[in-house]
Amino acid sequence: MSTLLEQLSTLRTETAEDIRQAQDEEALASVFSAVLGRQGRLTQILRGLGSLPREERPEAGRAGNECKRFLEDLHAERRGELANLAISEELSAEGIDVTLPGRPWTLGKLHPSTVALREIYTIFRGLGFSIYEGREVESDEYNFELLNMPPGHPARDMWDTFYTTAPGIILRTHTSPGQIHAMREYAPNPIRIILPGKVYRHEDVTARAESQFYQVEGLVVGRTISLSDLKGTVQHFADRIYGSGRRVRFRKSYFPFTEPSVEVDIDCMLCRAQGCRICKYTGWLEIMGAGMVHPKVLANGGYDPAEWSGFAFGMGPERVAMLKYAITDIRLFYTNDARFLEQMV
Numbered sequence: 001m002s003t004l005l006e007q008l009s010t011l012r013t014e015t016a017e018d019i020r021q022a023q024d025e026e027a028l029a030s031v032f033s034a035v036l037g038r039q040g041r042l043t044q045i046l047r048g049l050g051s052l053p054r055e056e057r058p059e060a061g062r063a064g065n066e067c068k069r070f071l072e073d074l075h076a077e078r079r080g081e082l083a084n085l086a087i088s089e090e091l092s093a094e095g096i097d098v099t100l101p102g103r104p105w106t107l108g109k110l111h112p113s114t115v116a117l118r119e120i121y122t123i124f125r126g127l128g129f130s131i132y133e134g135r136e137v138e139s140d141e142y143n144f145e146l147l148n149m150p151p152g153h154p155a156r157d158m159w160d161t162f163y164t165t166a167p168g169i170i171l172r173t174h175t176s177p178g179q180i181h182a183m184r185e186y187a188p189n190p191i192r193i194i195l196p197g198k199v200y201r202h203e204d205v206t207a208r209a210e211s212q213f214y215q216v217e218g219l220v221v222g223r224t225i226s227l228s229d230l231k232g233t234v235q236h237f238a239d240r241i242y243g244s245g246r247r248v249r250f251r252k253s254y255f256p257f258t259e260p261s262v263e264v265d266i267d268c269m270l271c272r273a274q275g276c277r278i279c280k281y282t283g284w285l286e287i288m289g290a291g292m293v294h295p296k297v298l299a300n301g302g303y304d305p306a307e308w309s310g311f312a313f314g315m316g317p318e319r320v321a322m323l324k325y326a327i328t329d330i331r332l333f334y335t336n337d338a339r340f341l342e343q344m345v
């Protein structure tokens with residue numbers, strides 16, 4: 001027994017030294033197979049343990065296995081060292097090849113909604129508008145009531161929303177509640193702002209309608225603001241964003257917070273107003289809802305409607321981008337398909 005333990009101890013010391021001394025993979029492999037290989041010295045010793053007297057076997061077995069584990073770990077460690085050494089030798093032998101072409105950086109691009117929003121900002125900035133940010137989580141009061149839609153008002157059906165668990169707190173369905181926030185902040189001074197941001201609607205998602213999308217609201221309040229100011233502003237916007245000479249059409253409509261209310265259409269640039277699938281064969285494309293701010297809304301915002309008047313509009317930048325870039329499905333904006341997103345700017 002004691003001879004066996006001595007044998008193991010000598011084998012361990014010698015092999016450890018051999019492993020440390022191995023200068024390359026090949027030398028290391030031959031040390032390994034001489035000791036730990038199928039016919040290796042340690043393998044033979046371990047195989048012979050069965051012939052020891054029964055009471056000596058456990059201790060001898062433990063010592064043998066411990067020696068094996070130790071040498072295997074040392075071998076793995078040295079193998080790693082030699083591999084690193086080989087790499088650094090190769091690198092220093094080769095040097096740096098300055099003629100190799102660099103790896104190109106993949107640059108991120110602006111999201112199409114952001115591109116559309118920025119174009120809209122630029123146009124309205126040129127007209128002296130400032131940007132006012134409203135809140136995405138709103139109260140029912142601001143989203144509906146103060147905009148002349150008391151509980152039970154039928155117009156609420158047009159804007160079914162998402163509710164939070166807090167009573168009366170909802171995700172806004174349009175950017176119009178920002179009108180009230182802004183008026184209450186600016187009253188009694190004139191206002192010329194756009195209010196961009198995300199809005200949410202509980203509706204079926206289709207090629208033309210998303211359940212989350214951006215809107216850009218416009219609000220102008222002053223003492224002599226008239227419908228012709230709205231028309232001039234919209235005409236200028238249409239010319240700038242879709243190319244000059246756009247025909248703009250005002251169609252009468254209904255919003256509880258504007259009186260009169262209109263939908264604004266432009267002539268379809270995709271088919272030159274000849275009629276196509278996108279304009280539903282009418283030659284016209286709807287670009288926004290608009291109107292003169294309702295007297296009740298002016299009053300809710302802190303302006304005396306006998307002295308003040310204003311116009312407001314609300315448009316969807318995704319729809320703006322769809323027309324401009326002939327995108328036929330609004331769902332592409334939010335499904336993160338890089339093939340679509342990469343095409344922008």
Ligand code: FA5
Pocket residue numbers: 173174175176201203208209210211213215217255258286287288289290291312313314315316317318319330
């Ligand atoms: C409104 O939301 C009114 N607040 C707009 C308004 C503001 C009228 C100020 C008068 C004065 P409407 O629901 O029509 O109206 O939406 C306005 C614009 O948002 C539409 O013209 C369209 O461009 C965009 N939009 C509406 N629904 C969707 C949808 N589901 N997906 C994408 N864009 C939409």
